[in-house]
Amino acid sequence: xxxxxxxxxxxxxxxxxxxxxxxxxxxxxxxxxxxxxxxxxxxxxxxxxxxxxxxxxxxxxxxxxxxxxxxxxxxxxxxxxxxxxxxxxxxxxxxxxxxxxxxxxxxxxxxxxxx
Amino acid sequence: xxxxxxxxxxxxxxxxxxxxxxxxxxxxxxxxxxxxxxxxxxxxxxxxxxxxxxxxxxxxxxxxxxxxxxxxxxxxxxxxxxxxxxxxxxxxxxxxxxxxxxxxxxxxx
Numbered sequence: 710x711x712x713x714x715x716x717x718x719x720x721x722x723x724x725x726x727x728x729x730x731x732x733x734x735x736x737x738x739x740x741x742x743x744x745x746x747x748x749x750x751x752x753x754x755x756x757x758x759x760x761x762x763x764x765x766x767x768x769x770x771x772x773x774x775x776x777x778x779x780x781x782x783x784x785x786x787x788x789x790x791x792x793x794x795x796x797x798x799x800x801x802x803x804x805x806x807x808x809x810x811x812x813x814x815x816x817x818x819x820x821x822x823x824x
Numbered sequence: 825x826x827x828x829x830x831x832x833x834x835x836x837x838x839x840x841x842x843x844x845x846x847x848x849x850x851x852x853x854x855x856x857x858x859x860x861x862x863x864x865x866x867x868x869x870x871x872x873x874x875x876x877x878x879x880x881x882x883x884x885x886x887x888x889x890x891x892x893x894x895x896x897x898x899x900x901x902x903x904x905x906x907x908x909x910x911x912x913x914x915x916x917x918x919x920x921x922x923x924x925x926x927x928x929x930x931x932x933x
Contacts, residue, residue: 713866742921751923751924751925751926752867752912752914752923752926753923754920754921754922754923764919765919765920767920797865799866799867812858812869812872813858813869814869815860815866815867815868816866817865817866818865818866
């Protein structure tokens with residue numbers, strides 16, 4: 710079956726702009742999680758959606774938001790971009806939240822560069 | 825604050841060597857310990873260890889969870905150049921997934 714897909718793969722924005730990233734999970738997976746990966750901070754959890762509801766949220770400012778649609782596809786939005794938002798944004802899907810012991814499958818990521 | 829620490833941060837070995845990667849965790853309401861391999865972009869799942877499954881093995885890779893010491897190890901025997909990657913461990917709780925900084929493994933021919 711098809712894996713997790715993310716679009717776009719690369720994005721260049723300037724400070725102050727906003728951006729929307731998209732993630733399509735593996736068919737049948739209802740949980741979608743988002744992560745930010747930077748050389749300095751590593752992989753950090755942003756939030757997790759399940760059945761169109763945000764169930765878990767990491768320690769990120771309110772500029773980072775997301776949503777999930779009825780077909781489990783998810784979008785992540787970052788408003789008022791800052792230079793420090795430059796990172797690889799990964800989404801991962803699973804049958805359930807990994808707290809329920811299901812493995813996560815990661816997408817290829819979106820590389821965001823903020824100038 | 826919850827944290828996951830991996831060691832060493834980087835490791836260079838030759839093909840055929842055996843390596844042991846370490847991961848220690850301090851996570852409230854710990855549920856499971858996961859290992860991932862990251863080569864180019866997306867991390868790929870290796871193992872998940874919980875209180876009901878503290879040892880896993882797949883081919884040349886194996887992992888053990890020590891709940892008393894709050895740590896885990898990932899062993900790779902007879903390493904190959906294709907094992908070169910960053911190995912990430914993560915500790916999950918009901919509301920969070922905390923990753924370590926990763927161990928960069930380089931296997932030389």
